[in-house]
Amino acid sequence: MNLRSCSVLVLDDDPDILTAVRLLLRPQVREVVVERRPEALPALLAARSFDVILLDMNYHSAVNTGNEGFFWLRRIQELGSRAAVIMITAYGDIELAVRALKEGATNFVVKPWHNDKLLTTITEALRPPGEVVASPKAAAGSAPTLLGTSAAMQQIFRTIEKVAPTDANVLVLGENGTGKDLVAQAVHQASRRAKMPLVKVDAGALTESLFESELFGHKKGAFTDAREDRAGRFEAAHGGTLFLDEIGNLGLGQQAKLLTALQNRQITRLGSNQPIAVDIRLICATNVPLAELADERRFRKDLLYRINTVELLVPPLRNRPADIPVLARHYAAQYAAKYQRPEPTLSTAALRKLEQYAFPGNVRELQYTIERAVIMADTPVLQPDDLLFSQLEAPTQPGESLDNQTLSTVERNAILRVIEKHGGNITRAAQELGITRTALYRRLNKHAL
Structure with missing residues (x-):
């Protein structure tokens, strides 16, 4: 089963968690149901079936023992639900989450999570029981x-x-x-x-x-x-x-x-x-x-x-141009599904433009280039003008090529440009660079900035 055809139930007593998960999953899955009261679980399972259940480990108890999570995990099993159960846990409760795996949970996620990690965990939970991925293919x-x-x-x-x-x-x-x-x-x-x-x-x-x-x-x-x-x-x-x-x-x-x-x-x-x-x-x-x-x-x-x-x-993308069309089409399909757009095709000229570009940001830069194109394109066929490459990776001086720069220099110049763009706001700069504030501070120290 794929992500878009699955039904997900989320049980957590934190309304902020429920809101965040509902907003994340609504465009990704067929149905998402959220519930603050675990006592409603039997009625929910009697009324409909779910493919995945996200189950918090602690509810009303003042002590975070995880016992409530284990109780409701057992109830799900007793009620005959075939849903994959993913436990929601705080970082300090990881030992309890590992115990939950032994008692029948499919996996666990740790609060606060990265959205991509949560989606990956749900996708993996949909894999049929007993199926083991034997190779990258x-x-x-x-x-x-x-x-x-x-x-x-x-x-x-x-x-x-x-x-x-x-x-x-x-x-x-x-x-x-x-x-x-x-x-x-x-x-x-x-x-x-x-x-x-x-x-x-x-x-x-x-x-x-x-x-x-x-x-x-x-x-x-x-x-x-x-x-x-x-x-x-x-x-x-x-x-x-x-x-x-x-x-x-x-x-x-x-x-x-x-x-x-x-x-x-x-x-x-x-x-x-x-x-x-x-x-x-x-x-x-x-x-x-x-x-x-x-x-x-x-x-x-x-x-x-x-x-x-x-x-x-892992070789840089510029050394394996044969992979660019495969990756570009993959990301075009992925982001068309994410943003509920018709899946675009890439014209011959667009593919040629991609293959002739050095991609100093490698696959990550290609991914963001295609995402931007899917969002902004006016036609279902992507043309060269729809493909705009990131200024984060551009040389800092006219005529200065990437070959004449070290990777460290490229990183340093990219950080300087983004921090200047946001007027010294470290939080916004880190968000645009796709890293945490801690990681950005570490890089600032590394480059003596």
Whole structure:
């Protein structure tokens, strides 16, 4: 079943959550029903059937034990509903959510979530029970999708098919916007751990003070704001896959702590002396070239060997122009469905314009170019004039080509232009750049801005 033909029930006592989910899902699914009172669940299930149920773990109780969520999960099962149940949980309740998976829930989402992640989780929940994605090609119908017909991408698919069934650590290399996160998802989906969580961490955004708490968790009272016990990302990924993005930006001190956890296959929460065994499959990604990463002044070689059992290099889009038509048509169909427009076709001249462009922003830039064209085009056939390339990636000086700039220079100049455009407003600049405020501050510090 696809997303557009499914019926979704959302149970949460927070009206803001219900409003946000209803607005997100209404254009995406056939039907979305929201309900604040879990007591209404039996009547709702008696009146109609649902394909997916989003179920909060805590309602009226003052203590966030998750017991209410488990009670209603069991009731759904007792009432004979075949709906896939996705638990809604706060970050500190991840341990409860993992327990819910063992008791029959299909997956869980953590508040606050990214909309794309929620849609992906629902889409994956619609997959028939017992179906396991065996290869990237088999995952072509799910979202998001790793696509490509070029020789380079076919080699990546073959490597994924070989490495995914193992527990070998994978290092994904490539420029920003090439789809490294999709490669990580493809590896996870084709692995034996596909039914367990894939936990993503933006390692580059973790400050020194947050690093241990986020990855390893903490005990109540371990530091000033530690008001409750909290599981870290390693524990959340137990049995599944841990994806550390932007690992090349970790400091040497953080690298040493990560290496210890990987060598021992156990972590210790802040404020505790009790080690906890973890079973994870590790995937890392970075836009830092391997030659730079091998410099021990920047990155520990013992850690590099640990994370680099298998290396996957995702080539920039300019080096695989054969993939541009496939990707362009895919995004045209995707955004036509999202904005409820007729699916456009691309004229020969439009495709030629795309293929002749260098795409310094890689697949991400192509995606936004097609999205803009779908929204703004006046005819069902996209023409060259409908394709406007992002000024974020344009050279800063007349006649200055991308070949004469380093990737760092391109990033620095793009940040300067956007911050200037918004009069120094960091929040708006981060939104336009598609990154968090924390990530933007980190880049400002990196470029000494």
